[in-house]
Amino acid sequence: MPYLSGTPRNRLLVPWWGERAALALLGLLPAILYFWYGAHDALGPDPVNVFERWLGLWAVRFLLAGLLVTPLRALTGLNLIRYRRMLGLLAFCYVCLHVGVYVGLDQQGNIGVLVQDLTRRPFLMIGFAAFMLMVPLAITSTDGAMRRLGRRWGRLHRLVYGVALLVAVHFLMAFKTYNVTSVTYAGLLMAMVVWRCQAAWRRWRRRAA
Amino acid sequence: AQTLSVRPGPFQAAERPTPLQDVTHYNNFYEFGLDKGDPAALSARFAARPWTLSVEGLVARPRVWDIDQLIAAMPLEERLYRMRCVEAWSMVIPWDGFPLASLLAQAEPLGSARYVAFESVVRPAQMPGQRNGLDSLAWPYVEGLRLDEAMHPLTLLAVGLYGEILPNQNGAPVRLVVPWKYGFKGIKSITRIRLVESRPPTTWNQMNAQEYGFFANVNPEVDHPRWSQASERIIGAGGFFGGGRKKTLMFNGYGEQVAGLYGGMDLRRNY
Numbered sequence: 001m002p003y004l005s006g007t008p009r010n011r012l013l014v015p016w017w018g019e020r021a022a023l024a025l026l027g028l029l030p031a032i033l034y035f036w037y038g039a040h041d042a043l044g045p046d047p048v049n050v051f052e053r054w055l056g057l058w059a060v061r062f063l064l065a066g067l068l069v070t071p072l073r074a075l076t077g078l079n080l081i082r083y084r085r086m087l088g089l090l091a092f093c094y095v096c097l098h099v100g101v102y103v104g105l106d107q108q109g110n111i112g113v114l115v116q117d118l119t120r121r122p123f124l125m126i127g128f129a130a131f132m133l134m135v136p137l138a139i140t141s142t143d144g145a146m147r148r149l150g151r152r153w154g155r156l157h158r159l160v161y162g163v164a165l166l167v168a169v170h171f172l173m174a175f176k177t178y179n180v181t182s183v184t185y186a187g188l189l190m191a192m193v194v195w196r197c198q199a200a201w202r203r204w205r206r207r208a209a
Numbered sequence: 210a211q212t213l214s215v216r217p218g219p220f221q222a223a224e225r226p227t228p229l230q231d232v233t234h235y236n237n238f239y240e241f242g243l244d245k246g247d248p249a250a251l252s253a254r255f256a257a258r259p260w261t262l263s264v265e266g267l268v269a270r271p272r273v274w275d276i277d278q279l280i281a282a283m284p285l286e287e288r289l290y291r292m293r294c295v296e297a298w299s300m301v302i303p304w305d306g307f308p309l310a311s312l313l314a315q316a317e318p319l320g321s322a323r324y325v326a327f328e329s330v331v332r333p334a335q336m337p338g339q340r341n342g343l344d345s346l347a348w349p350y351v352e353g354l355r356l357d358e359a360m361h362p363l364t365l366l367a368v369g370l371y372g373e374i375l376p377n378q379n380g381a382p383v384r385l386v387v388p389w390k391y392g393f394k395g396i397k398s399i400t401r402i403r404l405v406e407s408r409p410p411t412t413w414n415q416m417n418a419q420e421y422g423f424f425a426n427v428n429p430e431v432d433h434p435r436w437s438q439a440s441e442r443i444i445g446a447g448g449f450f451g452g453g454r455k456k457t458l459m460f461n462g463y464g465e466q467v468a469g470l471y472g473g474m475d476l477r478r479n480y
Contacts, residue, residue, distance in 0.1 A: 041448035045231035046245075046298055048442060048449060105449055106442075113437045123435040173435065177346065177416070179243050 020086055027090040030058050031097055048105045053174075055101060059094035060171055060185050062087050067164060067192040074199075085141055088160070092138040095131050123173045130166035133159050161196055164189045210373040215305045218286025220363060220388075220466070226289060227300040229371050231445040236378050237294065238397055239346055240329070240336040247338070248378035255335045257381035257398070266326070266403035269317035276382045280368050283307040287372070288365055288386075293427045293461045295391035298442040304386050305369030310360045318356065318404050325359040326409035327352045327385060328401040346412055352385065352396035353409035353423065355470075363388055363466055366399075389463040391425045422480035426471070427461035431480045 034054050038047045066087035073079050107113050117124040137157055139145070146153050168186040175182045238248040241255075260276040285305050293299045313325070329350040333339040339348050358364065365386040368375055375381040380397025387394050393413050403409075413421035420434055429439045438457055446453030460467050471479075 035449075038449045041451065043448065044246075045227075045235040045444045046442060048453070049298070051449070108454060110440075113439060116432070116437060120432070121435055175243070177239075177243065 016082075020083075023083060023086050024090070027062065027086070028093070031055060031094065048101065052098060052101045052106055055094050055098040056171075056174070059091050059098055060167060060189070062091035062094060063160075063164065063167060064185065064188055064192070066091060067160065067189070071192065071195050089138060089141060092134050095134060099128075099131055123170065126166050126173070127170040130163050130170060133163045133166070137163075161193045164193050210376065212373055213280075213285055213305050213369045215285045215287045215369070215372055218288045220288055220290070220463075222289045222291050222301055222462075224289075224291060224301040226303050226371075227445045232300060232302055232370060233376050233378055235300075235444060237296075237392065238338075238378060238380065240338045240348070240350065240398070241378065242338045249376075251337050252377035255332070255377045255381070257375075257377060260382050260400075262383060262399060262402065264312060264316045264402045264404075266405050267319040267322035268313075268404050269319060270315065272316060276368075279312075279383075283311060285368070290365075290386060290388040291461050292386075292388065292392050292395075293441060293457065295393055295421065295425070295433060295438075297433075297436055297438060297440070297457075298444050299455075299457075300444045303371055304365055304367040305372060305375075306365045306367035306383075306386065308362055309364045309366050309385070310362065312366060312402075313359060313404075316404070321406055322404035323356050324405050324408055325354050325356060326401075326403045326405050327354075327396045327399055328403070329396050330398045330400050346416060349400075350396055350412045351409065352394055352411050354387065354394075355408075356404070357470055358387070358467075361467060361470065363463060389427060389460040389467045391421075391427060393421065394425050424471075424476075424479050426476065426480075427457060428459060428476055428480065429457040430459075431477055 031054075034043065034051050037043045038051050041047065043050045066084050069080050069084045069087070073081065103109060103114060107117075118128055119125075137159060140149060140153065140156060149156065168189040171189075172178070172182050172186045234249045235245045236248040237245060238252075241248040241251045258276065261273050262276060262279060263271070263273040265271040285307060287303055287305050289301060289303045291299060291301050309325075329348075329352075330336075331339060331349045339345070354364070365388075366383055367380075367386045368383050370376070370379060375384065380395070380399075383399050384397040385395045385399065394411075408423060411421075411423055413425075414423055427438075432438050440454055441457050443451075443453040443455060458464070
């Protein structure tokens with residue numbers, strides 16, 4: 001597994017943990033910045049809505065970035081695999097914040113509304129399903145879990161393609177009309193799923209032949 | 210902007226008006242773009258003068274009005290109205306205008322007229338949102354009211370806000386305001402008002418009938434398929450912790466005035 005085999009440390013400018021910490025910090029910057037703005041009434045007239053959508057958008061961006069790692073290596077040879085776990089965790093982190101802001105700041109903890117949301121509204125049910133599917137992926141993102149699960153780890157983490165499909169649909173539904181932003185992101189997410197499927201198909205055919 | 214001569218009108222809301230900056234920089238006006246900042250940012254080139262508004266169809270006296278002659282002919286009132294958007298946010302806006310009923314009365318609707326159809330302007334050269342294919346609605350934007358709704362004293366044609374001539378991003382030079390209905394009923398930059406016999410098509414209803422009905426009365430008990438309508442975010446209430454949420458009222462709090470229009474109707478079906 002390339003992830004565990006590590007990177008030649010001597011080629012890095014900063015120690016490996018420093019690099020990851022920097023990526024995490026950089027990744028959280030959009031959330032921190034907007035939280036600061038929102039707390040100080042600098043997010044415009046509808047701050048909660050802006051923050052909620054901002055967090056959702058960054059969750060999509062990090063999810064997409066994580067999914068791009070493998071195709072990028074196959075197409076260009078550029079290997080960013082050592083950042084993939086952090087990208088996935090950032091995506092999960094943004095999803096948690098997105099849901100947290102929805103429940104806490106937007107609906108202000110109104111249980112009645114939340115129960116209706118999760119039983120009647122496909123838009124929110126789909127989003128919530130994606131969130132739930134990401135939980136086992138985040139929990140099993142440690143080195144220890146990867147070792148313990150062995151081959152099953154890879155199979156479990158294929159769930160991310162299900163997440164990508166659900167997120168694409170949720171993202172498209174979040175807008176009143178189809179538009180450049182929603183169609184582009186959803187299209188890219190779907191493209192990742194398709195790429196993965198055809199790669200698996202080719203491998204399967206090779207093995208069958 | 211040009212100041213209008215206005216006197217205070219009836220139906221003044223008790224709430225504090227939303228700041229002018231928010232009223233003019235948080236707009237849904239897809240002719241200028243999808244983002245709520247687009248109308249303010251992209252409408253400077255829009256020419257709201259000269260402008261004509263025609264009143265036609267099933268009327269005894271059809272007429273094409275020049276907008277400034279119309280404004281001069283109608284006594285203008287200020288009406289502080291609550292506005293509830295279907296997206297679950299709300300504002301309180303001091304509109305300047307005149308009841309739609311006074312304009313319609315001058316045209317003398319025929320007995321056969323049962324609905325009023327409104328049509329907005331089409332000017333892709335000045336409205337960037339009308340040039341894009343993908344995210345586009347079908348233009349022109351069209352809306353409609355039942356004749357009794359249109360004749361209701363609350364129903365306003367606004368030509369200004371905060372005592373000044375209507376800014377482009379708010380629907381210059383003339384727009385509809387129906388305070389007990391969701392904001393999208395308030396068609397902007399109107400060019401044509403037509404009295405008709407049968408229910409006219411309306412833009413959002415054609416786009417997605419499941420989410421947007423013809424009546425679009427504010428109703429906390431009938432949810433939008435994607436969100437609850439039971440409460441609303443108050444625009445301009447301050448940052449995250451400004452306490453900007455309140456319960457939504459039936460007919461946006463105008464039930465006393467308008468509930469009678471819908472006697473015996475199932476508002477869950479006629480949403």
